[in-house]
Amino acid sequence: MHPKTFLTHLECGVCGNRHSPHELQTVCRSCGKLLLARYNLQSAKKQFARDQLQDQPRSMWRYRPLLPIEREENIVSLGESMTPLIPLIRIGGELGLKNLWMKDEGQLPTGSFKARGLSMAISKAKELGVKKVCIPSAGNAAGACAAYAARAGIDAFVFLPEDTTEINIKECVAYGAHVELVKGNISDAAKEMNRKKQPDWFDVSTLKEPYRLEGKKTMGFELAEQFDWSLPDLIFYPTGGGTGLIGMWKAFDEMQQIGWIGPKRPKMISVQTSGCAPIVKAFNEKKMESEFWQSAQTVASGLRVPKAFADHLILKTIYESSGLAIAVGDDEIVEAVHEVAAKEGLFICPEGAATLVALKELLREKKVDANDSVLLYNTGAGMKYPEVVKSQSRRLVILNESLRL
Numbered sequence: 001m002h003p004k005t006f007l008t009h010l011e012c013g014v015c016g017n018r019h020s021p022h023e024l025q026t027v028c029r030s031c032g033k034l035l036l037a038r039y040n041l042q043s044a045k046k047q048f049a050r051d052q053l054q055d056q057p058r059s060m061w062r063y064r065p066l067l068p069i070e071r072e073e074n075i076v077s078l079g080e081s082m083t084p085l086i087p088l089i090r091i092g093g094e095l096g097l098k099n100l101w102m103k104d105e106g107q108l109p110t111g112s113f114k115a116r117g118l119s120m121a122i123s124k125a126k127e128l129g130v131k132k133v134c135i136p137s138a139g140n141a142a143g144a145c146a147a148y149a150a151r152a153g154i155d156a157f158v159f160l161p162e163d164t165t166e167i168n169i170k171e172c173v174a175y176g177a178h179v180e181l182v183k184g185n186i187s188d189a190a191k192e193m194n195r196k197k198q199p200d201w202f203d204v205s206t207l208k209e210p211y212r213l214e215g216k217k218t219m220g221f222e223l224a225e226q227f228d229w230s231l232p233d234l235i236f237y238p239t240g241g242g243t244g245l246i247g248m249w250k251a252f253d254e255m256q257q258i259g260w261i262g263p264k265r266p267k268m269i270s271v272q273t274s275g276c277a278p279i280v281k282a283f284n285e286k287k288m289e290s291e292f293w294q295s296a297q298t299v300a301s302g303l304r305v306p307k308a309f310a311d312h313l314i315l316k317t318i319y320e321s322s323g324l325a326i327a328v329g330d331d332e333i334v335e336a337v338h339e340v341a342a343k344e345g346l347f348i349c350p351e352g353a354a355t356l357v358a359l360k361e362l363l364r365e366k367k368v369d370a371n372d373s374v375l376l377y378n379t380g381a382g383m384k385y386p387e388v389v390k391s392q393s394r395r396l397v398i399l400n401e402s403l404r405l
Helices: 041-047 050-055 060-066 089-095 114-127 140-152 166-174 186-196 212-216 218-226 243-257 278-284 311-320 330-344 350-364 386-390 393-404
Strands: 007-012 035-039 085-087 099-104 132-136 155-161 178-182 234-238 267-273 324-328 373-378
Touching: 035 212, 041 060, 041 243, 060 218, 089 099, 089 330, 089 350, 099 218, 114 132, 114 140, 114 212, 132 140, 132 186, 140 155, 140 166, 155 166, 155 186, 166 178, 178 186, 212 218, 212 243, 218 243, 234 243, 234 350, 243 267, 243 311, 267 278, 267 311, 267 350, 278 311, 278 324, 324 350, 330 350, 330 386, 350 373
Parallel strands: 099 373, 132 155, 155 178, 234 267, 234 373, 267 324
Antiparallel strands: 007 035, 085 099
């Protein structure tokens, strides 16, 4: 029998200092950088075999020995099932790709991949006795935080840009969160939150605590299992705060160390928009950190992150994987939302649609081969972005005219 978790300590991702996982921690006390959960992987290799997953529920909690929750009663869940790996048959055929897939995170609770990270963060917060949490968000993270906090009986204080999609604001209100709208973007929301933060508020901002990352890394476990313990050649990932990208890379390393996969790694393609592309700019300049992106604007609100807290780890992941970073335009993103819906029956978010636009560009540049196995990540449900569909109302006019003929 393996233990409920192989968690041993928290480790600074920069200076390497160790911290206890049994008390509230945010960032490293020595250098102020992010903390990473570490596990006894030698013991996990001996005691946690892949075939043990056959008896586990098909949810992100099937990987619990490599997750940080120590007592089952502290798990705060809304049913985080494994998300489907869907072949894009028509689009792949048109693009000349034999193996094009989309992992649809929009089918998670609260309609986005944020459910993974906030389920984990709120669960650990509960385990450590937290009564109040706070978060700045572009929308979906706030909704997930509010939902899981409500489930746990924890007060949530969420700070959102005032132009956040209406449905995101309303869901936070419905969940009983304390909502404050802020002029500007997520960086401005974070500044306002920090200005008003109370001593008993626990900050669950992206990578400002160690456990959201652990929820996001389950995407890496899942896709490896779904690909029969091999990995695709390329992963296109929409990158705002970058937790998913970093989390998957962490999962790949942990799985190799316990013998679940071999050394093969996918090229990690970080996708941003031309209206907010700090990671792309840093990558093109061969830098290890990004600069703050001024006047960030994009229809893909989850990508409107002027400077990610863990930009150094995002870039490190891209470089180590021999990947790249690419920016795409809003008009093409909106067109891609409609294309995927019309051709594949998937109503995806603009962030997810950005990955298809990026793929097409790299195909034109001959940086993707027809025989490559390609995985696109859709990070949220399209129904949470009604304004994207509204922006192409001309299509509805044309359709109505054709029906009258």
